[in-house]
Amino acid sequence: MTLRAVVRGVGHYLPERVVPNSEFEDMVDTSDEWIVARTGIERRHFAAEGQTTSDMAAEAARRALDMAGLEPSDIDAIIVATSTADLTFPSAATMVQDRIGMTGGFAFDVQAVCAGFVFALANANALIVSGQAKRVIVIGAETFSRILDWEDRTTCVLFGDGAGALILEAQEGGGTTADRGILSTDLNSDGRHRDILYVDGGVSTQSTGHLRMQGKEVFRHAVEKLAETAHAALDKAGLGADDVDWIVPHQANLRIIKSTASKMGVGMDRVVVTVQDHGNTSAASIPLALSVGVERGQIKEGDLVVTEAIGGGLAWGSVVLRW
Known part of the structure; x- marks a missing residue:
C-alpha cells in the first residue's frame, strides 16, 4: 500500500467589495474593453479597510473544515502560501x-508568490507521506x-484579494495512478529572472514598495514554463494530457x-477559469478556482486534476492529483 495525501475538503472566501473594471477609468488611462481584451478580467474583490490576509485565510479554512466535517483539533498542520502576510x-x-x-500541531508560511500554493501543496504532501502529519x-x-x-x-488593474483552502488527509492507496490524492509534484525556480516581476521594497530596505512587472517577459516565460512543468509532473505520475x-x-x-x-x-x-471574476489573486488563485470548480459541479471525486x-x-511548478 502507498500513503497518499487525499483532498478531504475545500473552501474559499472573497471580500465583499467587488471592483468592476469601470472603477479604474477615473484613476488611470484605461477602459473596461482594454482590460477585458488583454486579460479577460472583468472584476475583482478588494479587502475592506482593516481586513487582513489572515482574516480571509481563516474564513476559507473554516469553510473547508465545514465541508470536510472536521474540527480544528483534527488538524495537525497549517501551511499558508502568501506574499502579503x-x-x-x-x-x-x-x-x-x-x-x-x-491549539495543537504546527503552522508556517510559504512564500513563492503566485506559485505559492503549488509549493505549499508539495510541502503538505511531503509532510503526509513521511508520516509527520495526518491532516x-x-x-x-x-x-x-x-x-x-x-x-x-x-499592473493595478490585474490583481485582486481573496483566500482559498484545501484539506489534505493521509489515506492508503494501491500505488497506482487510479489512487485518489497527490500523484506527483514538480517545483522549479530561477532567480536570474527576478527583475521581471517583483516588489520594490521590503523589510531590510525599510519600505513597503509596490509591485513591478515586465508584462511581455512574464507572458513569454509563463506560457513556456507552465506547459513544461505540467508535462513534467504528468510524466512523473506516468500519465499524459489525454x-x-x-x-x-x-x-x-x-x-x-x-x-x-493549447x-x-x-x-x-x-x-477551470475564474480570472474574469477574481482577477489575479496570486497564491490564492488556484485554491479559489478549485473551490469554485467543486461548487460549480465541474470537479468531482475521481477526476484527474493538474x-x-x-x-x-x-x-x-505543478501538482497532479486525483480528486
Whole structure:
C-alpha cells in the first residue's frame, strides 16, 4: 500500500467589495474593453479597510473544515502560501491557527508568490507521506491591493484579494495512478529572472514598495514554463494530457491560460477559469478556482486534476492529483 495525501475538503472566501473594471477609468488611462481584451478580467474583490490576509485565510479554512466535517483539533498542520502576510512575523499561518481555535500541531508560511500554493501543496504532501502529519490545511491568501501602484495602469488593474483552502488527509492507496490524492509534484525556480516581476521594497530596505512587472517577459516565460512543468509532473505520475479531466491553472491572464492549454493539447472545456471574476489573486488563485470548480459541479471525486502556476522569483511548478 502507498500513503497518499487525499483532498478531504475545500473552501474559499472573497471580500465583499467587488471592483468592476469601470472603477479604474477615473484613476488611470484605461477602459473596461482594454482590460477585458488583454486579460479577460472583468472584476475583482478588494479587502475592506482593516481586513487582513489572515482574516480571509481563516474564513476559507473554516469553510473547508465545514465541508470536510472536521474540527480544528483534527488538524495537525497549517501551511499558508502568501506574499502579503499581516506582519513581518509571526507567520499568517499561526494567526489562522489561533483564529480557528486550533491549539495543537504546527503552522508556517510559504512564500513563492503566485506559485505559492503549488509549493505549499508539495510541502503538505511531503509532510503526509513521511508520516509527520495526518491532516494538513493548505491555504493560499493575498491582499495584493495593498502593494499596487495606482498610477501604473499595466499592473493595478490585474490583481485582486481573496483566500482559498484545501484539506489534505493521509489515506492508503494501491500505488497506482487510479489512487485518489497527490500523484506527483514538480517545483522549479530561477532567480536570474527576478527583475521581471517583483516588489520594490521590503523589510531590510525599510519600505513597503509596490509591485513591478515586465508584462511581455512574464507572458513569454509563463506560457513556456507552465506547459513544461505540467508535462513534467504528468510524466512523473506516468500519465499524459489525454488522462487529464481538469486543468486548474493560476488565474493570471486568460490569454496565458488559453496559450498554456493549447501547448498542453487540452481543450478549454477541460480548464477551470475564474480570472474574469477574481482577477489575479496570486497564491490564492488556484485554491479559489478549485473551490469554485467543486461548487460549480465541474470537479468531482475521481477526476484527474493538474494545477500549475508561475510567480515572481521566478518560481513555478505543478501538482497532479486525483480528486
